[in-house]
Amino acid sequence: MVVIVGIASFVYANKTPKNPQQLGTVIRKIEPLKAEIPKADTVTASVTAKPSTEISSGVIITEKGDEILVLINKNIRLPETYEPGDLVSIDGLVKTTHSGLLLRAEAAKALGSITKAAKDEGVNLIVLSAYRSFWSQQATFSSWVGSAGLAAAETFSARPGHSQHQLGTAVDFTAESVNLGLTENFTQSKEGAWLSQNASKFGFVLSYPEGKEAITGYTYEPWHWRYIGVENTQRMTQSGLILEEFLQRYGVI
Numbered sequence: 001m002v003v004i005v006g007i008a009s010f011v012y013a014n015k016t017p018k019n020p021q022q023l024g025t026v027i028r029k030i031e032p033l034k035a036e037i038p039k040a041d042t043v044t045a046s047v048t049a050k051p052s053t054e055i056s057s058g059v060i061i062t063e064k065g066d067e068i069l070v071l072i073n074k075n076i077r078l079p080e081t082y083e084p085g086d087l088v089s090i091d092g093l094v095k096t097t098h099s100g101l102l103l104r105a106e107a108a109k110a111l112g113s114i115t116k117a118a119k120d121e122g123v124n125l126i127v128l129s130a131y132r133s134f135w136s137q138q139a140t141f142s143s144w145v146g147s148a149g150l151a152a153a154e155t156f157s158a159r160p161g162h163s164q165h166q167l168g169t170a171v172d173f174t175a176e177s178v179n180l181g182l183t184e185n186f187t188q189s190k191e192g193a194w195l196s197q198n199a200s201k202f203g204f205v206l207s208y209p210e211g212k213e214a215i216t217g218y219t220y221e222p223w224h225w226r227y228i229g230v231e232n233t234q235r236m237t238q239s240g241l242i243l244e245e246f247l248q249r250y251g252v253i
Helices: 105-120 134-148 150-156 184-188 190-202 230-239 243-250
Strands: 002-005 059-062 087-089 102-104 126-129 170-174 204-206 224-227
Touching (some): 105 190, 204 230, 230 243
Antiparallel strands (some): 126 170, 204 224
């Protein structure tokens, strides 16, 4: 079922907050600010998630969050109440910056496999962020609006409902080599390079590639990887499309 909302919120695809003025520094824990998020003007979206599907206007609320190839972006969001039914803890499965992180069962299993494979090659991947609820994302986005301003926040942080983290299949990786932060320097790190070469073998793809900001709506994030399964990852690689384009063509909403 698809619900079309007339007033949009500038939608986005989620991510752990990154202050553009502090690029390369360690992420600090930010307490939610009581910052009111201004309502955006009405927008017109033209989105194709299946060849037979055309959306003419408005923000779309999708009920297909459980689908591995659901499209979530600045024009399509999840309901406030959506939470995957098969979330599992990744504590003890992989090294994390803090306890209590969750992922969907299939994604968690793949995460265990990829981190083990990396470790076998002397690469220590660490997870900083995984599943994030609608309300947690609301607090995160509000914090960034309060500290960086709305215009800047929307280039690197998703409004609630528009975050891939709410799907329970997106992971933010970090490493000791980048001081457990989220930074573009991760690209040059041993861990970032290993992911670029091997992540697709385990069903993970980069959500926000460099130079594709006009397509994704977000700045480059070499740490943010979404699980879509090995077969789908192979199809995407063969297509030459980035994730946003692939889901617009072959995904669901």
